[in-house]
Amino acid sequence: xxxxxxxxxxxxxxxxxxxxxxxxxxxxxxxxxxxxxxxxxxxxxxxxxxxxxxxxxxxxxxxxxxxxxxxxxxxxxxxxxxxxxxxxxxxxxxxxxxxxxxxxxxxxxxxxxxxxxxxxxxxxxxxxxxxxxxxxxxxxxxxxxxxxxxxxxxxxxxxxxxxxxxxxxxxxxxxxxxxxxxxxxxxxxxxxxxxxxxxxxxxxxxxxxxxxxxx
Numbered sequence: 001x002x003x004x005x006x007x008x009x010x011x012x013x014x015x016x017x018x019x020x021x022x023x024x025x026x027x028x029x030x031x032x033x034x035x036x037x038x039x040x041x042x043x044x045x046x047x048x049x050x051x052x053x054x055x056x057x058x059x060x061x062x063x064x065x066x067x068x069x070x071x072x073x074x075x076x077x078x079x080x081x082x083x084x085x086x087x088x089x090x091x092x093x094x095x096x097x098x099x100x101x102x103x104x105x106x107x108x109x110x111x112x113x114x115x116x117x118x119x120x121x122x123x124x125x126x127x128x129x130x131x132x133x134x135x136x137x138x139x140x141x142x143x144x145x146x147x148x149x150x151x152x153x154x155x156x157x158x159x160x161x162x163x164x165x166x167x168x169x170x171x172x173x174x175x176x177x178x179x180x181x182x183x184x185x186x187x188x189x190x191x192x193x194x195x196x197x198x199x200x201x202x203x204x205x206x207x208x209x210x211x212x213x214x215x
Contacts (some may be wrong), residue, residue, distance in 0.1 A: 002165065065106035077209040078198045083214050084131050085191045090147035092154075092180050093190060094132070094195075097143040099176035112206050114175065115144075119211065126151035129214030133197035134205035142205055145197055147183070147190070150214070154180050 023213075098105040103114065122128035130144030154168035161167060161181060170179040183190050198209045 028071055030111065072210075074198065078195060079199055081131060081133075081210050081212070082191065082195060085147060085194065088129055088131075088147075088149070089187070090129065090131070090212075091149045091183060092147065093145075093183055093194070094148050094152070094170070094181075095143065095145050095177075095179040096170075096173055097176040097178075098141065105176075108142065108206060115211075118173075118175075119213065121181045122150060122152075126153075126172070127215065128152075128207075130170050131194075131210055131212040133194065133202075133210045135197060135202055135203060145194065146210070147194060148180075152180055 095161055098111065104110055119128065119130065119132075128148060128150035130146055130148045130150075132144050132148070134144050136142060150169075152173075153171040155171055157167045157169045157179075159167040165181050165184060168182075170178040170180050202209075
């Protein structure tokens with residue numbers, strides 16, 4: 001899942017040549033569009049130029065608040081998840097819930113242990129590729145959303161989405177209800193939809209915003 005490094009754009013190059021390297025710029029290309037990120041402070045400096053800042057715009061790391069730090073982490077997690085989603089062509093949008101008769105829906109340690117085993121088994125046996133986001137229900141129980149490819153052993157549930165798509169169940173998910181929908185239409189729209197699971201309102205469930213892996 002490696003993306004091609006891009007050179008700095010012409011405006012940035014002109015400012016570098018003029019000794020005005022006031023910011024860093026990163027350009028990433030995805031199928032059908034490019035993503036440009038411009039930083040107001042020295043996040044990275046691949047060209048090796050010295051960064052020049054006015055006193056007015058100088059950023060002092062020690063003055064960053066905890067809120068700003070959390071937002072930076074959140075943005076990095078969202079950007080990384082975005083890259084993973086576009087570096088792969090996933091086939092399904094999935095939702096996995098937990099049945100209290102089969103597992104404690106609130107016990108993070110038990111859930112994490114069994115979920116990781118399930119993921120590893122599916123990768124080895126069914127060529128699973130995935131990016132999955134854990135989330136809390138309003139009552140504190142845990143469930144999962146995400147994008148997957150591989151053999152999920154799907155069967156038709158007899159239900160349809162509001163868009164008329166078939167909803168399948170995964171026979172391999174033994175811990176509760178599962179919903180599997182084949183990805184149709186613009187892939188970017190689906191990716192943007194799942195990115196909502198990395199937001200200020202969605203707390204880290206297991207110390208991370210998402211699980212990703214496969215082969």
